[in-house]
Amino acid sequence: MTASPHQPLSTRLHHNVVLNVRRLPSYGHGSRSSQWWGIMGFCAAEGIGFVLAFGAYFYLVFINGVWPLSSKPPDIYTSTFHTALMLASLWPNYLARKYSEREDLLKVRRYLVIMSVLGAALLGLRVVEIALLHTKWDHNAYGSIVWLLLGFHTLHLVTDVVNTIVLTVLMFTRHGHGRRFNNVGQNADYWTFVVAAWIPLYVIVYLFPRW
Amino acid sequence: MTQTLAPHDVALDAVPEPTRLLTGQPAGMPGVQSEADAPPDPRELRDDQVDGQELTARLARTWGTRKGIIGALSTVDHKIIGRRYIITAFIFLFLGGLSAVAMRMQLARPESGLIGPDLYNQLFTMHGTTMMFLFGVPIGEAFAVFLLPLMLGTRNIAFARLNAYSYYVYLFGGAMIWFAFMLNIGPDVGWFAYVPLSGPEFSPGKRVDFWAQMITFTEVAGIAVAVQIVVTVFKMRAPGMTLDRIPLFVWAELVNAFIIIFALPAVVTASVMLIMDRLVGTHFFNPAEGGDALLYQHLFWFFGHPEVYIIFIPATGWVSAIVVTFSRRQAFGYIPLVLSMIATGFLSFGLWVHHMFTTGLPQLGASFFTASSMLIAIPNGIQIFCWIATLWDGRPVFRTPLLFVMGFFFIFVAGGLSGIMLASVPIDAQVHDTMFVVAHFHYVLIGGNVFPLLGAVYYWFPKFTGRMMSERLGKWHFWLAFIGFNITFFPMHITGLMGMPRRVYTYLPEMGWGNLNLISTLGATMLFASFVVFLVNVVVSARRGALAGPNPWDAGTLEWATSSPPLPQNFDRIPVVTNREPLWAHRNTLPVVAGLSVENREVIISTATAGRADLKESSPEPSIWPFLAAIATTVTFIGSIFTPWAIVWGGLPTTITLLGWFWPKGVKEDEA
Amino acid sequence: MTGWLTRGLPSAGIYAGPTAWLISTQANYALVPWVCANQIRIIPLVAVMMAAASLLGGFLSWRGYITAAPTPHPDSTGAGRPHRFVALIGVGIALLFTAVIIIHGIAGMVFHGCER
Numbered sequence: 001m002t003a004s005p006h007q008p009l010s011t012r013l014h015h016n017v018v019l020n021v022r023r024l025p026s027y028g029h030g031s032r033s034s035q036w037w038g039i040m041g042f043c044a045a046e047g048i049g050f051v052l053a054f055g056a057y058f059y060l061v062f063i064n065g066v067w068p069l070s071s072k073p074p075d076i077y078t079s080t081f082h083t084a085l086m087l088a089s090l091w092p093n094y095l096a097r098k099y100s101e102r103e104d105l106l107k108v109r110r111y112l113v114i115m116s117v118l119g120a121a122l123l124g125l126r127v128v129e130i131a132l133l134h135t136k137w138d139h140n141a142y143g144s145i146v147w148l149l150l151g152f153h154t155l156h157l158v159t160d161v162v163n164t165i166v167l168t169v170l171m172f173t174r175h176g177h178g179r180r181f182n183n184v185g186q187n188a189d190y191w192t193f194v195v196a197a198w199i200p201l202y203v204i205v206y207l208f209p210r211w
Numbered sequence: 212m213t214q215t216l217a218p219h220d221v222a223l224d225a226v227p228e229p230t231r232l233l234t235g236q237p238a239g240m241p242g243v244q245s246e247a248d249a250p251p252d253p254r255e256l257r258d259d260q261v262d263g264q265e266l267t268a269r270l271a272r273t274w275g276t277r278k279g280i281i282g283a284l285s286t287v288d289h290k291i292i293g294r295r296y297i298i299t300a301f302i303f304l305f306l307g308g309l310s311a312v313a314m315r316m317q318l319a320r321p322e323s324g325l326i327g328p329d330l331y332n333q334l335f336t337m338h339g340t341t342m343m344f345l346f347g348v349p350i351g352e353a354f355a356v357f358l359l360p361l362m363l364g365t366r367n368i369a370f371a372r373l374n375a376y377s378y379y380v381y382l383f384g385g386a387m388i389w390f391a392f393m394l395n396i397g398p399d400v401g402w403f404a405y406v407p408l409s410g411p412e413f414s415p416g417k418r419v420d421f422w423a424q425m426i427t428f429t430e431v432a433g434i435a436v437a438v439q440i441v442v443t444v445f446k447m448r449a450p451g452m453t454l455d456r457i458p459l460f461v462w463a464e465l466v467n468a469f470i471i472i473f474a475l476p477a478v479v480t481a482s483v484m485l486i487m488d489r490l491v492g493t494h495f496f497n498p499a500e501g502g503d504a505l506l507y508q509h510l511f512w513f514f515g516h517p518e519v520y521i522i523f524i525p526a527t528g529w530v531s532a533i534v535v536t537f538s539r540r541q542a543f544g545y546i547p548l549v550l551s552m553i554a555t556g557f558l559s560f561g562l563w564v565h566h567m568f569t570t571g572l573p574q575l576g577a578s579f580f581t582a583s584s585m586l587i588a589i590p591n592g593i594q595i596f597c598w599i600a601t602l603w604d605g606r607p608v609f610r611t612p613l614l615f616v617m618g619f620f621f622i623f624v625a626g627g628l629s630g631i632m633l634a635s636v637p638i639d640a641q642v643h644d645t646m647f648v649v650a651h652f653h654y655v656l657i658g659g660n661v662f663p664l665l666g667a668v669y670y671w672f673p674k675f676t677g678r679m680m681s682e683r684l685g686k687w688h689f690w691l692a693f694i695g696f697n698i699t700f701f702p703m704h705i706t707g708l709m710g711m712p713r714r715v716y717t718y719l720p721e722m723g724w725g726n727l728n729l730i731s732t733l734g735a736t737m738l739f740a741s742f743v744v745f746l747v748n749v750v751v752s753a754r755r756g757a758l759a760g761p762n763p764w765d766a767g768t769l770e771w772a773t774s775s776p777p778l779p780q781n782f783d784r785i786p787v788v789t790n791r792e793p794l795w796a797h798r799n800t801l802p803v804v805a806g807l808s809v810e811n812r813e814v815i816i817s818t819a820t821a822g823r824a825d826l827k828e829s830s831p832e833p834s835i836w837p838f839l840a841a842i843a844t845t846v847t848f849i850g851s852i853f854t855p856w857a858i859v860w861g862g863l864p865t866t867i868t869l870l871g872w873f874w875p876k877g878v879k880e881d882e883a
Numbered sequence: 884m885t886g887w888l889t890r891g892l893p894s895a896g897i898y899a900g901p902t903a904w905l906i907s908t909q910a911n912y913a914l915v916p917w918v919c920a921n922q923i924r925i926i927p928l929v930a931v932m933m934a935a936a937s938l939l940g941g942f943l944s945w946r947g948y949i950t951a952a953p954t955p956h957p958d959s960t961g962a963g964r965p966h967r968f969v970a971l972i973g974v975g976i977a978l979l980f981t982a983v984i985i986i987h988g989i990a991g992m993v994f995h996g997c998e999r
Binding site for chain 1: 226229232233236237238239240243244245246247248249250251257259262369370434437438439441442445446447450472473475476477479480483484487488491492493494495497500501502503506509510513772783784787794797799800801802803804805806807815816824825826827828829866870873874875
């Protein structure tokens with residue numbers, strides 16, 4: 001040990017300034033911002049949650065052989081409409097993201113309002129859909145896993161719809177500028193994840209039992 | 212290898228031209244005037260305008276934590292939260308250790324009446340639960356919270372308010388289960404809570420519900436901190452810190468964070484299914500209604516095996532840091548070491564079925580998991596050889612931290628050998644659920660985590676507190692712990708082979724296990740004594756230890772460039788990194804960045820691979836809302852044990868607190 | 884496509900190796916009842932395909948290493964060239980996971996699939 005633990009406390013390395021970051025932008029869009037990476041991290045964790053729940057679903061199918069046990073398959077019409085509406089929402093969602101990167105406040109407001117309305121409508125449809133599942137969580141293991149899948153996804157739906165509405169309100173206040181555009185883009189990315197998680201869920205819960 | 216730096220090497224460590232350190236890209240799309248590109252307010256003081264003591268004082272004010280109880284609960288300083296995290300994890304380590312001592316007392320002689328079966332069941336469940344969920348996962352993250360921003364050359368962890376929230380949720384979850392235990396409603400079904408034993412039929416009452424909800428608490432916190440770690444490592448490195456200049460400890464924490472993100476959702480899924488089976492009558496694990504008990508085991512071990520590596524991988528980081536510093540040379544085989552960490556991280560997800568070899572799975576299916584279990588020895592072996600080579604080629608200095616690393620080599624390799632034995636299905640079937648397995652995993656976990664951890668405490672204590680720990684007490688601590696550990700756990704291999712099962716509260720004298728158990732208990736007493744020495748050392752050194760100065764070990768990584776303990780801003784100016792061991796390459800003058808705000812909390816956001824400065828984002832101000840949100844979350848979770856409607860009515864206060872948290876308040880945040 | 888093959892992709896091995904191994908583990912595990920029922924040894928075949936996929940990732944990483952720019956010069960610790968670093972890690976990971984996958988295939992040659 002060459003250095004003794006008794007260096008003077010004030011020992012400070014002399015600074016040699018080699019770089020000035022005065023002119024760096026104060027935020028950036030997409031993967032340049034740190035928050036985008038955070039959203040991706042949570043999407044990864046929740047995505048694994050979905051994958052595991054899907055795995056549990058097929059594990060139960062494999063164990064039982066007959067599926068959906070003694071229940072009737074869930075109603076397909078509402079859910080197909082719901083799925084179509086979800087896919088359709090990707091377009092205004094994309095536009096909200098695009099105009100947030102252009103920092104076009106009027107258009108961002110417009111598409112955020114559309115997304116809020118769509119989100120609320122999707123939530124309403126979800127309630128109808130759950131009522132038409134033709135099974136209850138305490139009926140059998142099939143009912144349990146279907147309710148778990150829908151419940152888990154509905155949690156995501158509620159979270160993002162509430163977030164969208166709050167963000168919409170925010171963009172109509174004096175805070176609606178600068179870094180907030182960044183948040184609009186991230187909210188849109190999260191919505192894409194919510195839709196992406198729904199597609200396999202729709203196939204598994206609604207189409208698979210009818211095969 | 213600082214001592215052999217030839218003149219041309221020095222040129223290699225020269226600061227690269229600014230184009231390599233800055234991206235220089237505007238934030239606005241082509242043709243769009245973005246607010247982000249607006250020139251900085253000329254009235255705002257920046258660190259290229261002040262210097263010396265004035266800069267230090269002003270930055271400390273900007274980044275500081277207010278006094279008083281509200282200030283303490285509002286803090287977002289990663290060092291304060293990290294310190295709390297470490298202390299809390301250690302308190303849980305001690306509680307878990309005390310429950311183990313109680314069990315050893317009971318097992319010291321046959322037919323002992325010290326502890327009854329019900330309390331014994333609660334004790335081993337609390338011991339395992341505490342060690343795995345309240346100590347094992349959090350301690351690695353706790354060190355990361357304190358050290359990562361310092362080692363990466365930034366001023367706070369990413370999402371600092373989420374960091375505060377995570378800590379409170381973890382604290383409340385851990386406190387909840389220990390209060391439940393004190394009220395005699397502690398879980399009693401093992402740390403894994405297998406169904407059907409933990410199901411509604413065989414475990415009525417609330418004990419298992421507390422366990423399942425504790426999982427939810429700690430895993431929410433664990434995943435959130437893991438995301439913060441990933442973002443901090445990828446986006447907040449000092450300019451010039453390319454991927455291959457990241458300190459090995461940081462690599463370990465990064466891989467660990469990824470494992471946490473991918474493994475913890477499995478145990479949350481399992482515990483949510485369990486609590487729903489118990490509280491709202493679902494049938495996930497009820498074979499009469501189409502459910503299956505093995506589904507629980509699959510989900511649990513999909514988490515449970517990576518958990519072993521969640522405990523071990525941070526330790527590889529501690530070992531790497533200590534070995535490099537005390538060998539006085541850079542790591543031998545940086546690339547193989549990083550490769551091993553990544554490979555271990557991936558492979559850890561393909562081993563889980565080896566905990567289920569005795570459940571009657573097809574042998575061909577099991578063999579795939581045997582294959583991965585055997586071959587994970589390759590990356591782990593590579594790591595051990597790289598560390599030995601580093602020591603071999605260096606000039607090792609045997610201070611207490613390195614002693615603990617030596618202890619780690621010995622104990623962990625011994626545990627790895629019995630692990631190879633257990634990876635083979637026939638041996639596993641023979642000794643499953645015996646004390647042999649207990650011996651094996653304590654060699655792996657204590658050898659692989661606790662010994663490096665104690666070394667890490669001795670190593671970074673000067674940075675945490677500004678004072679050195681006593682070397683003399685440290686040596687006493689090490690030898691007591693090392694000898695005590697082996698006396699405790701080595702005999703368990705033999706008691707296991709003699710047939711003694713795990714989780715029995717007593718045994719008959721004619722089994723012939725009495726003497727070995729007594730030896731184990733004596734060893735446990737010694738291990739206990741070693742921790743008393745440790746505690747004394749920590750408390751006394753924190754008050755009266757020798758003053759450390761910024762870099763007492765003459766180490767090469769950035770956390771040693773700042774004062775001990777660091778000021779709130781960590782660094783007066785952000786360093787520019789030109790070498791894997793920056794402080795060895797620049798012994799007198801540190802190349803730094805200027806131009807950040809002195810009045811507002813600004814941090815540099817860099818690119819993920821090349822580490823070029825890209826943005827100067829703002830970092831959150833202190834706020835009480837994360838604490839309030841944690842309280843609301845806690846009320847919701849605990850309430851849900853008693854009525855599922857708690858999720859609904861607890862959702863409202865939680866949402867309100869989150870709104871308070873995220874709604875922009877002052878001009879300060881809004882501008883940046 | 885050929886340009887992509889010659890230029891390589893430094894990080895390919897880091898994704899390809901573990902993904903191939905994941906598929907090999909999961910697919911083979913799920914195939915065991917089928918192998919037992921039909922007595923067709925499909926597992927070595929799956930393993931060979933997955934090993935090839937892993938090796939392809941390793942190859943792309945290697946190309947990425949070969950074609951990486953010779954500048955900047957590394958510092959005195961050999962660091963400062965992150966793309967080469969990622970490429971080397973990719974090659975190593977791909978090789979290691981190829982080994983694991985091949986051992987899966989060998990297990991399929993030893994067992995019939997019905998052993999309990």
